[in-house]
Amino acid sequence: MIRIALRMLLGDRAKYLSLVLGLGFAVLLITQQGSIFLGLMLRATGPLQNISQPDLWVTDPNIQWISETRALEDADLNRVRSVPGVAWAEPFFSLRATAELPGGKFRSVALTGISRSTMVGRPPLITAGRLEDLKVADAVLVEESSLPKLGNPKIGDTLKLNDRRAIIVGYCRAKAGFDSPAVMYTTYENAINFVPLGRNTLTYILVGVKDGVDVRRVQAAINALPDLAALTPDEMRMKTVSFIMRETGIGINFGITVLLGLIVGLVVSATVFYQFTLDNLRNFAVLKAMGARKRTLLAMILVQALVVGVIGFGVGVGAAGAFSIVSQRPGSELATYFPWQLLIGSFIAVLLCISSGSLLSLIRVLRLEPAIVFK
């Protein structure tokens, strides 16, 4: 009977295609918008992903997300270093500077300054040049995908950073932030020359905890110090994500699109599938008259719905995947992230669509009087 159900479904090509395309479009909307949303969230926490060494990030207690900080006093570095359980604490600089481009244009640069001695906070991968060359005065590493934004400068070229000369000594690979500025690395000492801040110059203190010491205990000890807050990388990530969700409207905007996708899927699958069932009502009645039990007819409808759902899901995810692959090209500003959880989520959405869509059909077929075959 399952084969007959499939033949009934696939034989009506117009409705079958309408169902598959409707569901596919809904899945595309849900998955693609979901992947862009997750991609943006991932990008927003990019600076955090670049740095794996610290157990704690120390900053101002009122920080809301990673890109908006209030500088700490230099003395805070020593206060943190003196907390029991702290293995090391290094200054970390992360602020914006303005790079002047050939032709007079300028570009915002996320400038990261790392400890000259320990290089804690260094970029994940150096693709050209050497990390040690950063110790040269005014030296900077440029993140690869930022090169086109800066006019594709070569190693050894100089450019103006906040009206000061910067020498490009190499390229690196690292993740940009939420608003995808150009990214450069330099030493902490160089950074405070490029971006003078006055008395307070520390944007973050990166902290490593001694082996065997509970990070939470050290965190509590630092939090007990006045005007300092210690956050684990996960806490920092959550603070950033929740700030963007709350303050930028991204969450609600993407949520609306995902909801629209779900509604489109529900409406399309429910109406087309119900119409498909109505068109086949006489056939179902004939089957019932010939001895097909209710559970057989239920199984037929559920199989039809499931097949349409799975194929629609495949079409939608395939299209979203193609979109994602295109967005992964070097230099692309599209941010997509396709975790398996997103696929599970959109498959659940499809199941919701087809189960709601087939519910009406099931009710109609269950109430079907086989006597209609004589009408």
Added chain:
Amino acid sequence: MSSSEASAGPAIRVRDVTKTFGQGAAAVPALRGVSLEIDPGQLVMLVGPSGCGKTTLVSIISGVLDADSGEVSVFGTRWSDLTPDERTARRGEVVGFVFQQFNLIPTLTIEENVAVPLIIRGESRAVAARRAREVLASVGLDGRASARPAQLSGGMQQRVAIARALVGDPALLVCDEPTANLDARTGQSAMDLIHAASRGRDARGRPRCVIVVTHDARIFHYADRIEEMEDGRLKAEPSHFVQEERKWVPHYENGGDEGGAGARTGAAAEKEQAG
């Protein structure tokens, strides 16, 4: 089966059956206390004007509709003794249907359409397909097994429907206006098949009963017995018109369309020989 009746005696027994559609002022009585018995091996025609209750009666006899009151038993089983699921299963075993509109599933091939009743019963696809091909051959459609219903003429489709009704060797064949959508010669061809089926036996070797609901006087001569209905009741005996029409046996040239209706193999031939 909670109730059995003696195997001897009528195959179909209908006692004082009533059925009303709608309620209150809109209530329309379709059957007003109908009683009927059909012996094994009989081809009975139910005739009468539109709306007289023929289709309602045949729906109740075949177990696709519940009576409001009264009792219907088919080959020893009272429909009212069965649960809905048991009734559905029993119907699949005992009753074959031929409809006015053919009711073939358009997306299935002819062979698949004919195999459906066996697949519903749980037969394997291979067994069902083999049996379907045999029955298709017996109705003269062995070369069209892979065609779709839309590719066949009305007469061919009706023969497919007859093949589908017979593939499970039912004890009762119920035909609702089987010739209404067919021209005279093709209708005769279909009736030849139905008449031949009435001389056959079911899977358990019992003589098969056939009930034909019809308006078509040209096929009255195929009937072993005609019951005429009027206003929800069976007449004591058919009207003079029906009796006269029954005597009339139409003649067609040999080599007619799809089924070779001109070959007088059915009741017409028997009557011609007798006459």
